[in-house]
Amino acid sequence: MDPCPFCRIIAGDAPATWVEREEHAVAFAPLPGSSLAPGHTLVVPVEHADDLLRIGPVPLAATVALAQRVARAMRGALGASGTVLLQASGADAGQSVRHLHVHVVPCWPDDGTVHWPERPSAHVFVGDPHAALAEMFD
Secondary structure: OOOOHHHHHHHOOOOOOEEEEOOOEEEEOOOOOOOOOOOOEEEEEOOOOOOOOOOOHHHHHHHHHHHHHHHHHHHHHHOOOEEEEEOOOOHHHOOOOOOOOEEEEEEOOOOOOOOOOOOOOOOOOOOOHHHHHHHOOO
């Protein structure tokens, strides 16, 4: 199996355009040709975890906190009037790299894009989905 591309970047074995490096999380530019907007940044936990369900609370908290600081920097440095956080866990959600990561995408009034699903899911769940979720916490 190929080594995780994000682990390779974190280890210094692959090039990256760094935004920030901290003990538990790092931020860098997406791979060339995959940027959604000027300044689009990936925030990644240093510890390898495949997805949101497999990460510990400390690296998760550090990743979210760094994503917040990156969003603030986008407003200050780039004049972004908004930001979108994108995170997919699992292949069926569109996750392409099996290392938890958050895309922080700056937005402006004139960017002509919307980072939101175009249509709701076609999946049918029999019963009340929120009641089923709540039962998992009992």
